[in-house]
Amino acid sequence: MSTADAPVATLTPIEARLELERLASAIARHDHAYHVLAQPVISDAEYDALVRRNAAIEARFPEFVRPDSPSRRIGAAPAEGFRKVRHAVPMLSLDNAFTDEDVREFASRLRRFLGLAADEPVAMVAEPKIDGLSIALRYENGRFVQGATRGDGTEGEDVTANLRTLADLPRTIVGAPRVLEVRGEVYMTKADFLALNARQESAGDRVFANPRNAAAGSLRQLDPRVTATRPLSLFAYALGEVSEPVADSHWHFLDHLRQWGFKVNPLAKLCPDADAVLAFYHQIGNDRAGLAYDIDGVVYKVDRFDWQARLGTKDRSPRWAIAHKFPAEQARTRLKAIHISVGRTGVLTPWAELEPVNVGGVVVSRATLHNEDDIRRKDIRAGDTVVIQRAGDVIPQVVGPVSDQPRGRGEYSIRAALTPPGGDHPVCPACGSHAARAENEAVWRCTGGLVCPAQAKERLIHFASRDAFDIEGLGEKNIEFLWDKEYIRQPADIFRLGEENRVRLQKLENFEGWGKRSVEKLFAAIDARRTVPLERLIYALGIRQVGEATAKRLARHYVSFCHWREAMEAAAAGDDEAYRDLTSIEDIGPSVAADLLAFFAEEHNTTALDKLVAQLRRIDDARAAHTGGSPIAGRAVVFTGTLATMTRQEAKARAEALGAKVVGSVSRKTDYVVAGTDPGSKATEAQKLGVPILTEQQWLDLVKG
DNA sequence: GAGCCTCGAGTTCC
DNA sequence: CTCGAGGCTC
Numbered sequence: 001m002s003t004a005d006a007p008v009a010t011l012t013p014i015e016a017r018l019e020l021e022r023l024a025s026a027i028a029r030h031d032h033a034y035h036v037l038a039q040p041v042i043s044d045a046e047y048d049a050l051v052r053r054n055a056a057i058e059a060r061f062p063e064f065v066r067p068d069s070p071s072r073r074i075g076a077a078p079a080e081g082f083r084k085v086r087h088a089v090p091m092l093s094l095d096n097a098f099t100d101e102d103v104r105e106f107a108s109r110l111r112r113f114l115g116l117a118a119d120e121p122v123a124m125v126a127e128p129k130i131d132g133l134s135i136a137l138r139y140e141n142g143r144f145v146q147g148a149t150r151g152d153g154t155e156g157e158d159v160t161a162n163l164r165t166l167a168d169l170p171r172t173i174v175g176a177p178r179v180l181e182v183r184g185e186v187y188m189t190k191a192d193f194l195a196l197n198a199r200q201e202s203a204g205d206r207v208f209a210n211p212r213n214a215a216a217g218s219l220r221q222l223d224p225r226v227t228a229t230r231p232l233s234l235f236a237y238a239l240g241e242v243s244e245p246v247a248d249s250h251w252h253f254l255d256h257l258r259q260w261g262f263k264v265n266p267l268a269k270l271c272p273d274a275d276a277v278l279a280f281y282h283q284i285g286n287d288r289a290g291l292a293y294d295i296d297g298v299v300y301k302v303d304r305f306d307w308q309a310r311l312g313t314k315d316r317s318p319r320w321a322i323a324h325k326f327p328a329e330q331a332r333t334r335l336k337a338i339h340i341s342v343g344r345t346g347v348l349t350p351w352a353e354l355e356p357v358n359v360g361g362v363v364v365s366r367a368t369l370h371n372e373d374d375i376r377r378k379d380i381r382a383g384d385t386v387v388i389q390r391a392g393d394v395i396p397q398v399v400g401p402v403s404d405q406p407r408g409r410g411e412y413s414i415r416a417a418l419t420p421p422g423g424d425h426p427v428c429p430a431c432g433s434h435a436a437r438a439e440n441e442a443v444w445r446c447t448g449g450l451v452c453p454a455q456a457k458e459r460l461i462h463f464a465s466r467d468a469f470d471i472e473g474l475g476e477k478n479i480e481f482l483w484d485k486e487y488i489r490q491p492a493d494i495f496r497l498g499e500e501n502r503v504r505l506q507k508l509e510n511f512e513g514w515g516k517r518s519v520e521k522l523f524a525a526i527d528a529r530r531t532v533p534l535e536r537l538i539y540a541l542g543i544r545q546v547g548e549a550t551a552k553r554l555a556r557h558y559v560s561f562c563h564w565r566e567a568m569e570a571a572a573a574g575d576d577e578a579y580r581d582l583t584s585i586e587d588i589g590p591s592v593a594a595d596l597l598a599f600f601a602e603e604h605n606t607t608a609l610d611k612l613v614a615q616l617r618r619i620d621d622a623r624a625a626h627t628g629g630s631p632i633a634g635r636a637v638v639f640t641g642t643l644a645t646m647t648r649q650e651a652k653a654r655a656e657a658l659g660a661k662v663v664g665s666v667s668r669k670t671d672y673v674v675a676g677t678d679p680g681s682k683a684t685e686a687q688k689l690g691v692p693i694l695t696e697q698q699w700l701d702l703v704k705g
Numbered sequence: 706g707a708g709c710c711t712c713g714a715g716t717t718c719c
Numbered sequence: 720c721t722c723g724a725g726g727c728t729c
Contacts, residue, residue: 096720209719213719314710314711341715341716343714343715343716344714344715345713345714345715347714347715349714349715349716351716362717362718362719363718364717364718365717365718366716366717367716367717368715368716368717368721370715370716370721370722370723371722371723374722390717390720394716394717394718394720395716395717395718395720395721396716396717396718397720397721440724441723441724442722442723442724443714443723544713544714545712545713545714545724545725546713547712547713547714548712548713549711549712549713550712550713586726586727587711587712587725587726587727588725588726589725589726589727590725591724591725591726592725592726706729707728707729708727708728708729709726709727709728709729710725710726710727710728711724711725711726711727712723712724712725712726713722713723713724713725714721714722714723714724715720715721715722716720716721717720
């Protein structure tokens with residue numbers, strides 16, 4: 001018995017709801033079969049019929065539209081259309097070098113870290129840096145099973161179906177490890193880009209600003225059939241997760257890639273030393289315009305894999321590679337005026353209003369000027385003709401005025417700009433509070449703090465932002481609106497929005513741009529965040545100098561909200577022990593501690609915090625830093641004497657990678673002292689305190705196990 | 706006391 | 720992404 005063919009007009013509400021449920025799951029199944037498995041089980045026409053019927057029923061029974069409705073998914077922004085994929089091995093970014101000198105420093109850093117002699121060369125592979133999108137391609141048992149974008153490096157988007165449409169992508173490979181993740185760059189050639197744009201234009205579709213945007217836009221199509229019509233190319237150049245070693249050097253690895261059927265950039269070159277990579281760089285720089293594709297520099301990688309492993313990675317980039325960038329593309333334009341904006345912490349940032357100008361395919365109309373010193377150093381004035389470039393090809397910067405054009409009138413003074421006509425001191429442009437530049441700081445600040453509306457608004461934007469409370473639909477624009485209509489003044493108000501709206505005469509849903517649906521969706525999104533992990537709550541408060549990393553450390557140290565809060569209030573009230581406990585946390589020194597305590601010393605803040613907490617359902621305790629499987633995780637280690645198999649710097653990096661904390665001096669809290677030859681006083685001290693002393697070999701055995 | 710490394714804050718465009 | 724500043728090491 002099925003209602004699937006019944007005219008929509010005859011459906012009862014119960015039937016409608018059941019069928020919407022059935023359609024949602026059927027369409028999701030077909031989507032999976034089509035996009036992920038690439039084995040559709042019904043025809044496109046049949047699929048379209050299901051989608052149309054779903055839409056028709058929703059139109060008649062809007063109250064039954066499901067949160068997972070196919071209509072929402074299809075109309076949704078592409079970012080919501082792809083499944084998230086966690087990278088087994090993070091996709092790191094690269095440090096940049098801009099000058100030959102930077103590259104030589106890189107080479108000597110490598111030698112220092114590896115403990116090589118100053119004249120010992122480090123062979124590197126140099127490859128053009130393609131201006132496209134990084135992707136990760138996963139093969140299991142020789143079959144391509146998943147492709148993902150880089151995303152933030154930890155988590156990307158599943159674009160498997162789209163990648164399958166690329167001619168350069170091998171579907172199967174022979175003789176590869178059971179699990180093999182190849183990394184590469186998806187790009188569009190200059191010729192393909194021009195042809196595509198011509199096609200787009202004659203079809204009345206949007207044209208792309210540059211090949212990179214065209215490649216990105218094409219790969220992020222929700223419909224792989226569209227991607228299939230786009231001329232995308234692929235170069236492979238790196239290794240991700242792998243079930244067994246495949247090579248002993250990068251150069252040999254590139255050979256494997258070719259044998260497996262990947263395109264490898266034919267210009268890649270094995271260079272014996274820094275001089276050779278620099279020669280390569282300048283050669284490529286000269287040939288750049290003649291290449292079929294855009295490049296923005298050259299990448300150098302230490303060739304030997306064993307050295308790469310020893311060098312390891314630091315925060316977000318490997319120590320064994322660097323990107324040598326070409327000079328950024330520049331443009332000149334007129335700087336119309338200098339304005340000043342107010343940040344969340346009261347920082348007053350000057351920014352330039354520009355005559356819109358195309359820089360590397362993107363029209364730029366404003367650029368930050370950072371601070372007073374920067375403006376003075378470059379002598380930038382309103383009315384100047386200036387050179388603009390995009391740093392790292394993203395954020396526009398003002399390089400400086402050009403000399404062959406008439407200069408703007410008078411040197412710029414931020415003090416004068418902040419001082420109102422007839423006034424005698426600088427004030428915040430948003431609230432009129434005193435503005436000042438602290439003795440040893442580069443920025444001017446509004447001293448209005450809690451009374452400055454601009455700061456309050458910025459704090460709310462921060463509160464709701466992705467890394468804080470992550471309230472969907474509550475971005476800058478809506479917060480601005482809700483602030484102006486006096487719906488919200490502090491974080492707690494966000495959670496009272498529903499109640500507030502009920503008592504208002506003019507309801508939110510009656511304002512332009514706020515349908516009933518979008519208001520309900522917003523309230524639901526807010527409600528979903530009444531449970532929050534402690535670290536997010538701490539970060540969301542916007543305490544100066546407390547960003548994501550510090551918030552996480554605080555959460556892990558104090559574990560529960562009550563614990564944390566009591567400790568902060570105690571320390572703010574002068575409790576010495578609480579203060580010492582706080583500053584014992586890594587990276588929290590007197591300065592960060594002072595800002596934390598200043599927050600808790602202010603009654604305004606604690607009251608606002610109380611009100612917020614009253615609105616929340618639960619604050620989840622932090623998980624104590626997971627100690628992993630490593631035997632030295634969480635242990636404090638001291639190295640002393642000369643080590644035979646590694647440099648001190650390397651020993652430290654490796655110990656830290658395994659979760660240990662490497663400290664400089666021996667105390668009762670030290671877990672191990674590792675003594676090389678000629679150990680100094682640290683070993684004696686360890687003996688006195690009864691701290692275990694390991695030889696280098698014992699240490700290596702411990703780490704291995 | 707200098708230098709390295711990380712973190713925080715502010716920011717542009719689509 | 721970049722700059723400035725804090726924390727920590729040598």
